[in-house]
Amino acid sequence: MTAARVALITGGIGGIGTAICQRLAVDGYRVVANHHPSEQEAALSWKNDQAGLGFDIDTIAGDVASFEDCQRMIAEVKERHGPVAVLVNCAGITRDKTFKKMDADAWHAVIDVNLNSVFNVTRNVWEGMLEAGFGRIVNISSVNGQRGQFGQTNYSTAKAGMHGFTMALAQEGAAKGVTVNTVSPGYVETAMTLAMRDDVRDAIISGVPMRRMAKPEEIASAVAFLVADANGYVTGANLPVNGGLFMH
Numbered sequence: 367m368t369a370a371r372v373a374l375i376t377g378g379i380g381g382i383g384t385a386i387c388q389r390l391a392v393d394g395y396r397v398v399a400n401h402h403p404s405e406q407e408a409a410l411s412w413k414n415d416q417a418g419l420g421f422d423i424d425t426i427a428g429d430v431a432s433f434e435d436c437q438r439m440i441a442e443v444k445e446r447h448g449p450v451a452v453l454v455n456c457a458g459i460t461r462d463k464t465f466k467k468m469d470a471d472a473w474h475a476v477i478d479v480n481l482n483s484v485f486n487v488t489r490n491v492w493e494g495m496l497e498a499g500f501g502r503i504v505n506i507s508s509v510n511g512q513r514g515q516f517g518q519t520n521y522s523t524a525k526a527g528m529h530g531f532t533m534a535l536a537q538e539g540a541a542k543g544v545t546v547n548t549v550s551p552g553y554v555e556t557a558m559t560l561a562m563r564d565d566v567r568d569a570i571i572s573g574v575p576m577r578r579m580a581k582p583e584e585i586a587s588a589v590a591f592l593v594a595d596a597n598g599y600v601t602g603a604n605l606p607v608n609g610g611l612f613m614h
């Protein structure tokens with residue numbers, strides 16, 4: 367029997383991250399969920415909850431905004447489980463503000479966690495994937511990176527940047543068995559959308575052709591498709607999962 371492929375999910379204990387972890391575990395991957403170092407306790411209780419649901423998922427602390435910490439984290443995952451074959455860059459935050467109220471902290475925090483993180487983590491798994499002749503990278507972007515969103519200049523910038531990264535890196539991996547793709551969710555039932563003002567959220571949902579938010583599992587399903595062995599010819603793509611909110 368060959369060893370299960372190792373899948374690392376950044377932001378793995380969050381709303382979408384959890385669904386991706388569970389789905390990839392069901393699909394037979396050895397799943398490792400990354401969380402911020404400050405979330406040690408939450409991660410432990412998350413891991414226990416997952417075990418209670420029948421999922422054997424490891425957790426690892428790592429600040430995706432720090433290149434050095436990502437270097438350490440990837441080395442630790444390799445030591446525990448072997449090289450990362452599947453990477454899902456899912457860590458993300460919002461600091462929504464109209465641009466006239468946006469300070470430098472709100473700008474840099476979102477660019478660091480949502481976009482620079484993609485370099486920090488991916489750079490540390492890339493050579494291993496090239497050497498193995500196999501790899502799957504999925505960047506979790508957003509509909510708001512495709513169409514922009516009032517109050518999200520920082521977030522929309524970062525999310526649009528992720529897909530530029532996807533298209534460029536996909537070209538470097540294409541002949542080496544490594545695919546790089548983007549999934550662009552619309553509004554999803556998670557703590558992030560719950561934190562929005564009710565009236566703003568309701569107004570946005572009323573404009574979604576499906577008139578509802580996505581379930582996290584519906585995003586996980588798109589990720590599972592892109593990482594599957596059978597879908598190795600899909601690369602540099604942006605797969606929207608947005609209920610029809612933005613059609614491109």
Ligand code: CAA
Pocket residue numbers: 460462463464507508509510515516517518521551552553554558559562563566570
């Ligand atoms: N287009 C044009 N004008 C708008 C607008 C829009 N979409 N939304 C609000 N305005 C106008 C308002 O009518 C108001 O005008 P007046 O000053 O003339 O009355 C003005 O802009 C200020 O609006 P707000 O009252 O909303 O301003 P605020 O400072 O209280 O709130 C905000 C700002 C917090 C950014 C709020 O606008 C907001 O929550 N926006 C939505 C952000 C959003 O969609 N976040 C998604 C989070 S989830 C996520 O990011 C996941 C994902 O990938 C989808």
